[in-house]
Amino acid sequence: MEISDNGDEREEMLERGTLHAATFTPTAGFRRALVRFQDTLFVSFPNVPCAYCGVLSLPWTTCWLAANEAADEVDQFGLKNVLNLPLHIDGQGRVAICSQCKKKPREALDAGPWPDALLQILQRSKMFLSPVKLNCNLGWSQSHSGNRYHNPYSTYHTLSGNLSHPTSESLLMVTGNMYLMLND
Numbered sequence: 001m002e003i004s005d006n007g008d009e010r011e012e013m014l015e016r017g018t019l020h021a022a023t024f025t026p027t028a029g030f031r032r033a034l035v036r037f038q039d040t041l042f043v044s045f046p047n048v049p050c051a052y053c054g055v056l057s058l059p060w061t062t063c064w065l066a067a068n069e070a071a072d073e074v075d076q077f078g079l080k081n082v083l084n085l086p087l088h089i090d091g092q093g094r095v096a097i098c099s100q101c102k103k104k105p106r107e108a109l110d111a112g113p114w115p116d117a118l119l120q121i122l123q124r125s126k127m128f129l130s131p132v133k134l135n136c137n138l139g140w141s142q143s144h145s146g147n148r149y150h151n152p153y154s155t156y157h158t159l160s161g162n163l164s165h166p167t168s169e170s171l172l173m174v175t176g177n178m179y180l181m182l183n184d
Helices: 007-016 028-041 067-072 099-103 123-129 168-182
Strands: 063-065 095-097 133-141 156-164
Touching: 063 099
Parallel strands: none
Antiparallel strands: 063 095, 133 156
16 A cells, blocks of 8 residues: 555544554665664774864864875964874875864864873872763673583673763862862
């Protein structure tokens, strides 16, 4: 039975009980897209810094500036001049820039030097300065059997985790901790 976009016909079919909800059947195109997301997009992270503004971008969204153009604009690269970081250059000598800086180059944020008090904080204490928390647990479950035989092939290793986003209370706590550390 073919269903048209006419609203009156749909209402009549609903009243008669001849219109049923269609079940979702994934098509071949949907399956290819799902595999592409799982294999490519979900395993990629922004790791290419823009030469102008220093923002990290994904490898497939990165734009490239030719080597001869980059030589003319080397004094405008905030990644090198402001942030004192090396430029991301590919095998052809091209310099990585983000898509926004390709349209109109932006400046890198100059946050200035880090205060000595923050540089001297121990690594184990730095987690209290960030409002974003990443928790990760590595675990395993051992096989159980009635005869006390341990089967190594039925032992499962698991990796689980979560990312907690900042709340107003955690932001207040972070700013309070920074204030105490800087004024100590």
